[in-house]
Amino acid sequence: MNILVCVKQVPDTTEIKINPVTNTLIRQGVPSIVNPFDTYALELAVRLKEKNGGEITVVSMGPDQAIAALKECLSVGADKAYLITDRAFGGSDTLATSRVLAAVYKKLGPFDIVFCGKQAIDGDTGQVGPEMAEHLKLTQISNISELEIQDCKVRAQKEFEEGYEIVEAQLPTIVTVTKTPYEPRYSTIKSKLAANRTTVEKITIADLDIEAEKVGLKGSPTKVKKTFTPQAKGGGVVISEDSGMASAKKLCALLVTDKIV
Amino acid sequence: MENYLLMNEDQKELVAMLRNILQKELAPIVEEYDEKGEYPMQAHKVLCEAGFNTVAIPEKYGGLGLDNQTIALLNEEIGKVDAGFGCSFSFSSGGIKTVLLAGTDQQKQYYADRILNGGISCTCITEAEAGSDAAAIRTTAVKDGDDYILNGTKAFISNGPIADTFTVLAITDKEKGTRGMSIFIVEKDRGVKVGKKENKMGIRMSPTSEVVFEDVRVPAANLVGAEGEGFKIFMKSLARSRPLVMAFAVGIAQQALDLSVAYAKERKTFGKPIISNQGVSFMLADMEMQIQAARNLIQYAARCVDAGVDLTSASASAKTIASEVAMKVTTDAVQIFGGYGYSKEYPVEKLMRDAKIFSIFEGTNQIQKLILGGYLSKK
Numbered sequence: 001m002n003i004l005v006c007v008k009q010v011p012d013t014t015e016i017k018i019n020p021v022t023n024t025l026i027r028q029g030v031p032s033i034v035n036p037f038d039t040y041a042l043e044l045a046v047r048l049k050e051k052n053g054g055e056i057t058v059v060s061m062g063p064d065q066a067i068a069a070l071k072e073c074l075s076v077g078a079d080k081a082y083l084i085t086d087r088a089f090g091g092s093d094t095l096a097t098s099r100v101l102a103a104v105y106k107k108l109g110p111f112d113i114v115f116c117g118k119q120a121i122d123g124d125t126g127q128v129g130p131e132m133a134e135h136l137k138l139t140q141i142s143n144i145s146e147l148e149i150q151d152c153k154v155r156a157q158k159e160f161e162e163g164y165e166i167v168e169a170q171l172p173t174i175v176t177v178t179k180t181p182y183e184p185r186y187s188t189i190k191s192k193l194a195a196n197r198t199t200v201e202k203i204t205i206a207d208l209d210i211e212a213e214k215v216g217l218k219g220s221p222t223k224v225k226k227t228f229t230p231q232a233k234g235g236g237v238v239i240s241e242d243s244g245m246a247s248a249k250k251l252c253a254l255l256v257t258d259k260i261v
Numbered sequence: 262m263e264n265y266l267l268m269n270e271d272q273k274e275l276v277a278m279l280r281n282i283l284q285k286e287l288a289p290i291v292e293e294y295d296e297k298g299e300y301p302m303q304a305h306k307v308l309c310e311a312g313f314n315t316v317a318i319p320e321k322y323g324g325l326g327l328d329n330q331t332i333a334l335l336n337e338e339i340g341k342v343d344a345g346f347g348c349s350f351s352f353s354s355g356g357i358k359t360v361l362l363a364g365t366d367q368q369k370q371y372y373a374d375r376i377l378n379g380g381i382s383c384t385c386i387t388e389a390e391a392g393s394d395a396a397a398i399r400t401t402a403v404k405d406g407d408d409y410i411l412n413g414t415k416a417f418i419s420n421g422p423i424a425d426t427f428t429v430l431a432i433t434d435k436e437k438g439t440r441g442m443s444i445f446i447v448e449k450d451r452g453v454k455v456g457k458k459e460n461k462m463g464i465r466m467s468p469t470s471e472v473v474f475e476d477v478r479v480p481a482a483n484l485v486g487a488e489g490e491g492f493k494i495f496m497k498s499l500a501r502s503r504p505l506v507m508a509f510a511v512g513i514a515q516q517a518l519d520l521s522v523a524y525a526k527e528r529k530t531f532g533k534p535i536i537s538n539q540g541v542s543f544m545l546a547d548m549e550m551q552i553q554a555a556r557n558l559i560q561y562a563a564r565c566v567d568a569g570v571d572l573t574s575a576s577a578s579a580k581t582i583a584s585e586v587a588m589k590v591t592t593d594a595v596q597i598f599g600g601y602g603y604s605k606e607y608p609v610e611k612l613m614r615d616a617k618i619f620s621i622f623e624g625t626n627q628i629q630k631l632i633l634g635g636y637l638s639k640k
Contacts, residue, residue, distance in 0.1 A: 189312040189325055192278055193271055 001054030001149070004111040005045050005078065006101055006129070007038040009062055009069035010122045018229055034069045037117025041177035043184040044147065045115045046077035052149055054112075055079045059104055059203075061089060061097060067200045075187035075195035082108070086204040088212055093220035094123070098131030100215055103208040105136055113154065114174040118143050129176035139169035142176040264515060265334065265556060272331050276338050282307060283342045291343050291466075295611055298465040300349055300423055306379075314354045314376060319361070322373035329501075329563035333508040337556070340512020341519075344615045345464030347509040352419045352467075356382025356428040358502055359444050363486035363494045372446060375426050383420035385429040385472050386495060388413070393628050395430075396439045396492065400474060402431035407481050409433070409445065411474040414456060417622075421470035422458055425449040429474070430491050439492040444485040452477045463614035500576040503623050504562035507583035510619040511556045514587045517594035517612045518548045524598055541597060548590045555579075555586040573636045577629040584619035584626060591616040 012031045034042075045056050058078040060066045063085060070081040084104055092100065105111060116129035126142070133140035141147075145164070147156035154173050158165045187195070205212065213219055237254065241247040255261045268276065286304040294301050308314065316332050318324020327335075339347035357372045364372070376382060391397035400413025411431055415421075427447040434441030447453055456471025486494050522545055525536035535541045562579035565572055591613035595602035602609045620626045 186282055186307065186311050187278060188310070189275060189278070189316070189327075192274055196270065196274055 001048065001052050001113065002109070002111045003045050003049060003054055003056045004105060004108070004114045005038070005042050005056060005058045005073070006114065006116045006132075007042065007058055007060045007069060007073055008035045008117075008120045008122075009033070009060060009066040010035045010120055013121050018227055032065060032069065034072055035117050035120045035122075037119060037121070037177060037179070039117075039184040040180045041115040041117045041175075042073055042076065042078065043182070044144075044175075044177055044180060045113075046185070048113070048147070048149065049077065057082070057108055057111075059084055059101070059108070061085070061092070061100055070200050071195045071198065072187070074198055075191045076185055081198070081200045083200050083202045085202050086206075088205045088216050091217035091220060092215055093222045094125050094127040095131060095221060096215045096219035098128045098135060099210060099219065100208070101128065102132050102135035103210040104203060105132070107203070107208055110172070112171050113149075114138070114172070116174065116176045118176040118178045126176070129174055133174040136174075139171075139173040140175070141167050141169055141173065143178045144175050145178055145180050147175060264552070265560075268334065272334055275331065276334055278311070279308075279313065279335055279338050282311060283339065287339075287342050287346060291611075295343070295345070295465045298460065298468075300466055300468050301346065302423075304346065305350060305353070305381075308350060309379060314350065315373075317354060318357060318373050318376065319369075322370050323377050324373060329505060329566045330560055333505055333559050333563045336505055336508035337512040337515065340509035341516040342512075343466055344509040344513050345466035347512070348464055348506065349420055349423075349467040351506065351509075352383055353381040353424075355502060356384050356424070356426055359384075359428055359494050359498045360446065360485050362498055363444070363490065368446065368482075368485060372426065380426050381420060381424045382426045382428065383418055383424035383472070385415040385418050385421075385427050387415060387417050389416045392417070393625055395495075398430060398432065398442070400429070400431045401435075402429075402433050402443060402445060402479075404433070404481075405478070408478050409481065409484065411445065411447065411477040411479065413474050415472040415474075417459065417469055418472045419467055419469050419622075421472045422455050422468040427453055427472065428485070430495055431474075433488045433491075437489060440489050442491040443488045444491040444494055445479050446483040446485060447474070447477060447479055451479060462617060463611070464618050499624065500572045501566045503576045504559045504566065504579040504583075506623050507555075507580050507619060508559050508563075510583045510587035510616065511552060511559060513612050513616050513619075514548070514552045514555065514590040517591045517609055518545065518552060520609055520612075521545060521548070521594045521597045524601075528599075535597070544593050544597065548593055551586040551590060555583040558582050574633065577633045577636075580623060581620075581626045581629045584616075587616040587619050588613075 009032050012033045042058065049056055056078045057080045058070060058073040059082045060070050061084040067083055070083060074081050084100060089100055105114065114132065119126035130140055130142055141156045141158055143159050144156040145159050147154055152171050153168050154171060155166060155168050156175060158167045159178050205215065239247045239250050241250055286307045287301065290301055312325055315324035316327040316335065318326065320326040336347060336351060339350065354376045357376060360368050360372045386395055388398050388400065400411065400415065402409040402411050411429065413431065425448065429445045429447050430442055431445060432441055433443040454473040454475065456473045459469040461469060525541050525545065526534050528535050558579045562575040565575040591609065594609045595613050598607055598609050601607045
């Protein structure tokens with residue numbers, strides 16, 4: 001099987017701080033990690049490879065420091081890694097990012113299956129995986145916790161708040177992965193040292209069949225206007241009378257007093 | 262920021278990797294397992310799967326063959342979380358050390374294979390009447406055809422209750438004193454029994470017990486080196502492993518200091534954090550200096566081991582200094598925490614309990630001074 005895994009390097013959000021003046025993340029001194037949902041995605045991919053054979057290519061779109069995240073992925077079972085990096089990609093929103101990753105898929109493919117984490121813990125949009133599927137006209141199953149491949153089809157457990165569905169899709173497909181029932185594996189000392197010695201190849205805009213207007217700030221229809229920590233709200237007024245009718249009457253009286261109704 | 266600023270890239274990666282595993286697999290269960298006095302096999306297995314139990318086994322025999330300076334840094338990292346676990350984890354492969362020094366190729370591969378396949382080793386020298394005076398052991402190994410039959414009881418044996426492979430010092434010729442002692446590899450299923458388990462003050466995750474040999478028969482192929490060489494081989498091996506074991510003590514001390522600094526910044530007396538009092542900040546500064554000195558002495562001793570130079574001074578010095586630093590730093594840490602330091606609800610009392618053993622095992626500090634005094638007088 002030819003497997004592609006898309007990962008993102010994100011700040012370790014247990015320590016997130018926002019600059020109150022610029023409204024941006026303070027990244028300096030904040031440790032970076034592989035997006036946790038991407039680690040579950042990679043673990044599922046490695047288990048699939050162990051069962052069905054094949055090769056895993058892992059890619060990440062980001063600056064040079066994302067190479068550390070890619071090497072981490074190599075140390076836990078990925079076979080090849082590429083850093084997708086170019087000034088032209090800077091400022092990309094999810095749509096622009098998904099276009100770039102779709103172009104990477106076409107360049108490095110064909111792939112039988114693409115794994116993404118269900119969302120990045122810094123952006124939290126959950127959009128890139130499904131957008132990739134749309135660009136590439138592939139089937140997609142999002143929010144899965146388990147899967148197997150049978151006769152060129154994937155059967156995946158798609159999680160909901162209320163339970164789960166078993167969904168089948170024709171390969172090639174894109175899946176986005178939520179928390180799996182098992183933790184991602186640790187690297188071994190051997191695999192860690194070997195991964196560190198690997199040179200990660202870079203892919204730039206020149207290597208891809210993509211227009212400059214479709215990526216970066218120019219290619220991003222959405223823009224982040226402000227990032228802020230919401231002010232903690234006060235407790236509010238608690239209305240708790242003996243009966244529902246009494247509580248409703250009290251609420252009405254308050255609303256009338258405040259000229260809201 | 263790391264405490265040791267001269268790590269190479271591999272060391273930084275391995276320390277970070279180990280730290281990550283320990284935070285997830287060991288740190289959350291320290292209090293519980295220290296209370297129970299049990300060795301957490303689950304954490305042991307995770308570290309073995311990552312290869313940490315093979316760091317001291319040469320690549321030729323399937324291990325990772327890391328250098329001793331790196332192993333010392335890794336040991337310190339484990340020591341920060343739980344030195345008892347660290348000691349037992351280290352000893353779980355440490356039984357191979359005398360075999361690596363004096364065994365045949367076949368014996369080395371045999372022992373390495375047992376560890377690589379998940380085996381746990383332990384080293385059996387000490388007896389009830391023979392600690393510092395190791396020459397006073399009474400366990401015998403009597404030749405019987407192509408075998409030896411072992412009889413005796415070893416005491417205070419780390420990993421006694423959990424080991425399956427024992428490296429044992431026994432008397433093969435009583436007339437010759439220390440020159441009549443030999444080393445044997447003894448597999449548990451030859452009839453080795455575990456005796457009384459110790460209920461210890463500290464390093465409680467490291468299981469310690471008597472190990473009993475009653476007519477235990479081992480083939481002559483299990484003799485390591487020649488008959489009569491055992492005492493000398495063990496003394497050489499212990500000098501090499503001492504600095505690495507003391508790295509756990511440095512870990513204890515570093516953890517005690519880190520906790521003390523954090524506490525001193527938060528705890529207020531008379532309207533200000535206690536760290537702003539020189540009485541406290543000077544104590545912390547002393548602790549920092551002592552730890553740096555101990556760590557670097559261990560790095561020096563580890564480097565001497567790798568270089569194959571004379572270890573007498575480096576090993577004895579590193580052992581004594583590191584253990585004394587751990588005791589002083591943890592005692593001061595409890596002092597800085599005040600009443601809370603004395604309570605089991607706070608982590609520093611455990612560090613102080615753990616620190617004490619390092620002046621006692623691996624050759625008491627008094628023995629180290631005996632060794633060094635003798636060495637200097639012959640210079």
